[in-house]
Amino acid sequence: MSTPLNRMPVQATVNGEPRVFLANPGQVLAEVLRDELELTGTKIGCNTGDCGACSVLLNGRLVCSCLVLAAEAEGQSVQTVEGVAEGGVLHPVQQKLLEHGGLQCGVCTPGVVIAAKALLDTNPDPTEEQVRYWLAGNLCRCTGYDKIVRAVLDAAGELRGGSAS
Amino acid sequence: MNAQQEFQFVGSRSIRPDGLDKVTGRARYGADLNMQGQIYGHIVRSPHAHALITHIDCSEALAMQGVLAVMTGADLPEPGNRVLGSGEGAIALRDLSPMVMSQGKVLFHSQPVAAVAATTPELAARAAAAVTVTYETLPVVTDMHQALTDGAPILHDDRFPDGQPKEPTNLAAHITAQVGEPDVAFEGADVVVERTYSVPMCHQGYIEPQACVARMDGAGQVDVWCCTQGHFTVRGYTAAVTGIDEGNIRVTPSEIGGGFGGKTTVYLEPVAIILSKKSGRPVKMVMDRGDVFRSTGPAPGAETRVKLGATRAGKLVAAEVDCLLDSGAYNGNPAGIPAFLATACYKLTDARSTGRSVYTNRPKIHAYRAPSMPQATLAFELVINELAAAIDMDPIEFRLLNAVEEGDITMMGSRYNRIGLRECLEAARDHPHYQSALETGTGRGVAAGYWINAGLQSSATLNVTGDGHVAVLTGSPDIGGSRASMALMAAEVLGIPLERIHPQVVATDAVGHCDVTGGSRTTLATGQAVIQAAEQLVAELCRRAATDWQVEPESVTWSGGAAHHEDKSMDFEALARRAGSMGGPLTVSSSLTSASAAPAFGVHLCDAEVDKETGRTTVTRYTAIQDAGKAIHPDYVEGQMQGGAVQGIGWALNEEYLYDDQGVLQNPGFLDYRIPVASDLPRIDTVIVEVANPLHPFGVRGVGEVPIVPPMAAVAQAVFNAANIRVMDLPLNPPKLAKALMSSETS
Numbered sequence: 001m002s003t004p005l006n007r008m009p010v011q012a013t014v015n016g017e018p019r020v021f022l023a024n025p026g027q028v029l030a031e032v033l034r035d036e037l038e039l040t041g042t043k044i045g046c047n048t049g050d051c052g053a054c055s056v057l058l059n060g061r062l063v064c065s066c067l068v069l070a071a072e073a074e075g076q077s078v079q080t081v082e083g084v085a086e087g088g089v090l091h092p093v094q095q096k097l098l099e100h101g102g103l104q105c106g107v108c109t110p111g112v113v114i115a116a117k118a119l120l121d122t123n124p125d126p127t128e129e130q131v132r133y134w135l136a137g138n139l140c141r142c143t144g145y146d147k148i149v150r151a152v153l154d155a156a157g158e159l160r161g162g163s164a165s
Numbered sequence: 166m167n168a169q170q171e172f173q174f175v176g177s178r179s180i181r182p183d184g185l186d187k188v189t190g191r192a193r194y195g196a197d198l199n200m201q202g203q204i205y206g207h208i209v210r211s212p213h214a215h216a217l218i219t220h221i222d223c224s225e226a227l228a229m230q231g232v233l234a235v236m237t238g239a240d241l242p243e244p245g246n247r248v249l250g251s252g253e254g255a256i257a258l259r260d261l262s263p264m265v266m267s268q269g270k271v272l273f274h275s276q277p278v279a280a281v282a283a284t285t286p287e288l289a290a291r292a293a294a295a296v297t298v299t300y301e302t303l304p305v306v307t308d309m310h311q312a313l314t315d316g317a318p319i320l321h322d323d324r325f326p327d328g329q330p331k332e333p334t335n336l337a338a339h340i341t342a343q344v345g346e347p348d349v350a351f352e353g354a355d356v357v358v359e360r361t362y363s364v365p366m367c368h369q370g371y372i373e374p375q376a377c378v379a380r381m382d383g384a385g386q387v388d389v390w391c392c393t394q395g396h397f398t399v400r401g402y403t404a405a406v407t408g409i410d411e412g413n414i415r416v417t418p419s420e421i422g423g424g425f426g427g428k429t430t431v432y433l434e435p436v437a438i439i440l441s442k443k444s445g446r447p448v449k450m451v452m453d454r455g456d457v458f459r460s461t462g463p464a465p466g467a468e469t470r471v472k473l474g475a476t477r478a479g480k481l482v483a484a485e486v487d488c489l490l491d492s493g494a495y496n497g498n499p500a501g502i503p504a505f506l507a508t509a510c511y512k513l514t515d516a517r518s519t520g521r522s523v524y525t526n527r528p529k530i531h532a533y534r535a536p537s538m539p540q541a542t543l544a545f546e547l548v549i550n551e552l553a554a555a556i557d558m559d560p561i562e563f564r565l566l567n568a569v570e571e572g573d574i575t576m577m578g579s580r581y582n583r584i585g586l587r588e589c590l591e592a593a594r595d596h597p598h599y600q601s602a603l604e605t606g607t608g609r610g611v612a613a614g615y616w617i618n619a620g621l622q623s624s625a626t627l628n629v630t631g632d633g634h635v636a637v638l639t640g641s642p643d644i645g646g647s648r649a650s651m652a653l654m655a656a657e658v659l660g661i662p663l664e665r666i667h668p669q670v671v672a673t674d675a676v677g678h679c680d681v682t683g684g685s686r687t688t689l690a691t692g693q694a695v696i697q698a699a700e701q702l703v704a705e706l707c708r709r710a711a712t713d714w715q716v717e718p719e720s721v722t723w724s725g726g727a728a729h730h731e732d733k734s735m736d737f738e739a740l741a742r743r744a745g746s747m748g749g750p751l752t753v754s755s756s757l758t759s760a761s762a763a764p765a766f767g768v769h770l771c772d773a774e775v776d777k778e779t780g781r782t783t784v785t786r787y788t789a790i791q792d793a794g795k796a797i798h799p800d801y802v803e804g805q806m807q808g809g810a811v812q813g814i815g816w817a818l819n820e821e822y823l824y825d826d827q828g829v830l831q832n833p834g835f836l837d838y839r840i841p842v843a844s845d846l847p848r849i850d851t852v853i854v855e856v857a858n859p860l861h862p863f864g865v866r867g868v869g870e871v872p873i874v875p876p877m878a879a880v881a882q883a884v885f886n887a888a889n890i891r892v893m894d895l896p897l898n899p900p901k902l903a904k905a906l907m908s909s910e911t912s
Contacts, residue, residue: 144808
């Protein structure tokens, strides 16, 4: 039996750039991002949508890229962790995670960055409870979430132009 | 807080040097590297939990186009009686090798029995399914109590824990320690409490599955890239499992996505190497999440009986501990910890403690943060609380009356040096959390915890560039921010700006041997190697300045990043720039077996409420207090405390391995094996106590493991107090608590 060659071309905007890649019909977006586009910042912790390490924004909406078929990205816009810092300037979520020590091993961090950015894009002034429920889909085994939550609240404050909350 | 030394850099909250790569997605973990020409390995796993392998037929798989190699246990050497490592870290090859691939017999479901390598992952998976393995199934036992009954299926008919070749049993080890005369001493107790609590098997739950790429070239040289807590250990274990000379193997560590003890061994690496040897191609292997749960080493389930006696005045007079632990299919050596350490927080001159471990048809257990200590501590600390209540004494005051301090003798016969349990208890007692009134419907729990901590072998190399920067190279994988700590310690000795220090974790051939990042030892022992190397560098710089100035080296001092003699000084940058003409490149190395390990203690406070209808527990407030000796980087000390506390909360309330009667794990994924998520938790407050470790140049104690020791008892006590019930087996999940609440209402 030979390797199937039924790969299809997919055109999408990835981190603001037009990209074309080949994908098997059954292949998930996470795999293609990592293996075809070499965007390995998107992590695969479970492949079942339970850990959130593969979180990306699809047309601005937070999704687990292990639950999205690569073909579904056709004509869509995908943002991964590699596209969050603009022109070398870190997003406040990234900066505050660094300042608060909101990461240890760091493997959940890309997903946390994407998820937190998605939250702050739509809710610039979340309560701690809202942050905790929004991030409930991003498993972190190292930090106990404390410093992550503080970092996200602090980033929200900075984005609002005020002082840290 | 009594760290005696004044520090310039140490103790500050610097931005970690690897942080930028980690928040931008550039950091490369185990599955993020690809080698040119690589193919993909896939493991064939046993569908049975206990069976003899009668035949393996790989011919159909090997005939598939694109399948380049197959292997079975026959490709690995017989383990024999070889033992790797020594002391606490010793492991018999016969307990290690079958976790990589079985030879003739499978003892747990999903145990590897063969592997294939093919040009795509999909093809490798299909080829694995085409391998035909014929089994003769055997009866299964997954419950450790059943495993000890007469007539239970025997996993190893060639192992005799007492050394006496008689009828084989499933008892893997039986260790007893005793001091004084506990049976006599119990007669002097006014109050005796005896309880038996059990804890389920659980998993470390690191988010990154095991992954590696390995390549053997035509000359037999092996390159491995993998995520591990110790690449020198990967090298040694892999050599032993495959029979390849250790010297022919180089291991480069990737960033590591969590380990907690679970990544201090090998599963995939030997397989990838053999497949590479057979195919002539690099082989990449990434474990599936389900296989991580089913086939890597979890933490042992345990049942612990604790009997304690005290006087009305609050003095502990005697203790008896009996801890039974599930070792899984092979010997994971969990029994010694409860036997020797269960009583470690308290002055007890009369105590007996027993640890026993049992073989069952589950994966061999492996280290998980202070291995076996939380299981024993749950029962011990709950009985301490019950004793305190029985004599109407505050549980922290009761502990203060009995807490070990400098000079006390442990069950192992060693003497405590300066330790900080008393300071932690006082900090807990005085904390606003403990002083606050309880909200209606909530309960409060307190528990203490101990961990021994390790020293072991570490090395560091410092290379200075011509413009005065320093690469700090170690062989200790950084899981929780240790590179930041290494940089701070090097800066402290050298007196140069932190921005000029570049800590890196490098391959096995680029720095001296380092044991695993485990045992809470990295900042302590590898830090000590960094400090020593930096001191050597300073000495060399002073010698060079002395030569230049034509003065005695002893008359040159080093401060503020410069050499000084009377009114002359020469700074680090100038010495680095002139290195070529002043004695050659500046490079120093230091290696040591650290004798600086010191025990650490923590005290945790938990408030919780229990929904009377659903049985769901909410932790409403949590405070972790711990003696760090000296917190080199407080953020990452607090992070260890918070992360360990939350793992303990998860173990107390939810986490549990569930097997069916055929030994198949029923919850091998994060949906059904539920670890705590952000919305389950309150903030985890921390108090770092600093009672300097007198054996360490900067006063460091290990911090990584203690935080998982107290939580289960603290949480359980809070639940018991909130709901006015007592449940003897964890986890305290909603169905179990709802049932307990219902029966307490009807009774």
